[in-house]
Amino acid sequence: RKEVEQDPGPFNVPEGATVAFNCTYSNSASQSFFWYRQDCRKEPKLLMSVYSSGNEDGRFTAQLNRASQYISLLIRDSKLSDSATYLCVVIGQGGSEKLVFGKGTKLTVNP
Amino acid sequence: DAGITQSPRHKVTETGTPVTLRCHQTENHRYMYWYRQDPGHGLRLIHYSYGVKDTDKGEVSDGYSVSRSKTEDFLLTLESATSSQTSVYFCAISEANMRTEAFFGQGTRLTVV
Numbered sequence: 001r002k003e004v005e006q007d008p009g010p011f012n013v014p015e016g017a018t019v020a021f022n023c024t025y026s027n028s029a030s031q032s033f034f035w036y037r038q039d040c041r042k043e044p045k046l047l048m049s050v051y052s053s054g055n056e057d058g059r060f061t062a063q064l065n066r067a068s069q070y071i072s073l074l075i076r077d078s079k080l081s082d083s084a085t086y087l088c089v090v091i092g093q094g095g096s097e098k099l100v101f102g103k104g105t106k107l108t109v110n111p
Numbered sequence: 112d113a114g115i116t117q118s119p120r121h122k123v124t125e126t127g128t129p130v131t132l133r134c135h136q137t138e139n140h141r142y143m144y145w146y147r148q149d150p151g152h153g154l155r156l157i158h159y160s161y162g163v164k165d166t167d168k169g170e171v172s173d174g175y176s177v178s179r180s181k182t183e184d185f186l187l188t189l190e191s192a193t194s195s196q197t198s199v200y201f202c203a204i205s206e207a208n209m210r211t212e213a214f215f216g217q218g219t220r221l222t223v224v
Contacts, residue, residue, distance in 0.1 A: 034212065043201060043215035044154070087154065089213075098169065099144065099203070099213055103153030 002026065004090050006102035014110050017078045021105050023088030024070045032091040033064055033071045037084045038104065044087055047073075078109045114138050117202050117216035124223055130189040132219050134202030136182075142205045143185040144213070145169075145177060147198040154201065160185055192223045 006023045013019050025033075033050035048055065050062040050071050061074040075082055088102035114137030124130050134143060144159040146169075156169030158177040166177050174196060176188045189196055199220050205213040 043217050045215070046212040049212070098156060098159050098167075099205070100156070101146075101154040103151075 003100045004088055004102040006088050007105050008103075009105040009107070011105065011107045012110060013078055013107070015078055015080060017109075018074065018076045019078060019107065020075075021073045021086055021088075021107075022070055023072070023102050024068075025088075025090045025100075026069070027090075028066070028069060030069075030090045033062075034089040034091075035062055035071075035073045036087040036089055036101075038087055039084050044101075047086070075107075078107075080109050080111065083107055083109045115202065115204050115214055115216045117200075117219050119219060120217065121220045122222070124192050124221070126193060126223055127191050130192050130221065130223075132187040132200055132202075132221070134185045134187070134204075134216055136185075136204045138204060138214070139182060140204040140206050140214075141182075142213075143179065144203040144205075145175075145185065145187045146201045146203065147171065147196075148201060148218075149198050157187065157200075189221075192221075194223050197221060197223045 003026050007021050035047040036044040037047045038044040048057050048062050050064045052064050054063045059076045063072045085104040085106045087104045090100050116135050118133045145157040146154045148154050155171045157171055157175050160166045160179040178186045199218050201218050202216040203213045
């Protein structure tokens with residue numbers, strides 16, 4: 001099993017749709033979780049951290065399920081500007097402090 | 112934006128030549144990382160550093176070496192470039208605390224011909 005796995009996508013949704021991405025991780029000892037956004041030919045940038053209690057930032061909601069070892073990202077009322085690749089990041093796999101990335105899920109929001 | 116710069120931004124080199132990519136930070140962050148990004152593979156860790164002269168291998172370290180003689184600089188060297196090392200290379204930095212975010216450089220597009 002890969003360390004971090006994401007929905008393969010791509011996701012094509014109309015404006016205003018709600019879309020959800022999932023990401024699973026293999027090591028139950030992992031400590032920190034993040035969602036990053038990467039626009040085409042640009043560097044990844046932090047979208048939001050993921051906390052055990054779940055957290056919300058405007059139209060974005062992130063959830064962590066430690067028992068099932070997955071994190072999720074929900075985007076409500078999708079905008080054209082949400083089109084990007086979304087990367088799941090896990091820190092603390094195998095006791096290491098290195099960041100491990102999922103392969104990313106590409107989202108295209110259509111007019 | 113975090114103070115992290117990569118150089119060069121673009122490079123074309125010939126197979127068999129050595130290549131060095133530089134990552135420079137002004138944030139005094141402890142951790143520095145080198146990733147490569149290829150279609151279908153996502154971001155894969157090459158090497159990382161957790162302090163001056165302290166480095167460790169990532170999942171795709173073969174053919175690469177790194178050095179960190181100063182907090183602010185992390186160098187990635189391809190000892191003898193191969194076509195399979197054609198990729199986009201990203202440097203990232205983070206604080207020692209795992210709960211803080213990582214910041215990325217703008218990337219280096221390397222083509223080995």
